[in-house]
């Protein structure tokens with residue numbers, strides 16, 4: 386195992402071994418190795434001691450938060466990061482157990498790119514960007530382009546996720562998921578709603594109901610029009626219709642966790658619930674901009 390202690394060292398190692406396995410918290414990778422889905426016989430590069438990947442920065446002028454790839458869920462759900470990105474904190478709180486949250490990272494969730502990854506609907510609803518680095522240089526792309534399909538990403542051999550940038554909260558935002566129990570559970574359906582009061586825009590992203598995360602243009606437009614932005618109120622019928630449009634946008638499958646029909650129903654219920662929470666709490670919970 387190689388353990389770089391700087392970003393330059395990490396990218397040089399990756400240039401020399403472009404097929405190396407990248408290890409962050411290991412909470413997905415070690416499971417895949419144990420199950421025989423990934424082969425540990427090549428080079429493994431452990432990136433969680435790279436300081437550039439372990440840091441974050443807030444840019445008040447741009448109203449953005451940039452999160453190093455190896456920041457853990459425990460850090461994301463704690464202040465100050467939780468104040469800048471409440472939905473990411475809320476999603477982080479639902480991941481696994483304290484042990485998993487202490488080790489698991491945002492880049493690991495992106496690297497695995499499961500449609501059930503809890504951070505992914507939040508990043509999609511926030512229009513996050515992902516920055517990748519290789520020995521040849523850096524490139525930044527929208528998270529929607531990064532997530533190519535079920536467990537497929539736009540990462541090329543020799544590349545490393547360095548950081549993820551999201552806008553800081555400009556209104557109410559929240560995450561909700563349904564699983565087969567209340568804790569330590571992979572989502573059967575999930576949703577993230579982001580209200581941008583500055584731009585007067587709604588964003589809704591769905592998880593676990595398609596090959597990758599789904600944004601819901603029609604539902605977003607419906608709620609954006611129905612909402613009285615001055616008072617942050619909307620008729621309840623529109624919130625129900627918002628959920629129905631979300632359910633219609635889902636492309637679920639039936640598998641060992643759930644039927645497609647239940648997933649579609651559940652994601653619609655989640656969307657309506659989030660909208661009701663946004664309308665009830667929108668004025669109170671606007672966080673740091």
Ligand SMILES: Cc1cc2nc3c(=O)[nH]c(=O)nc-3n(C[C@H](O)[C@H](O)[C@H](O)COP(=O)(O)OP(=O)(O)OC[C@H]3O[C@@H](n4cnc5c(N)ncnc54)[C@H](O)[C@@H]3O)c2cc1C
Nearest residue numbers: 409410411412413414480481489490493494496502503546
């Ligand atoms: C018991 C248990 C419960 C879990 N519960 C949940 C849950 O509730 N919700 C959920 O979403 N997930 C859950 N997971 C899955 C896992 O914890 C998350 O997906 C986590 O974010 C993975 O992060 P990691 O740092 O451990 O990644 P790793 O396992 O180290 O890596 C995962 C993948 O990402 C790649 N990768 C990591 N860092 C980088 C980087 N910087 N650049 C490029 N590629 C990189 C790796 O090569 C690998 O392919 C659970 C796992 C376990 C074992």
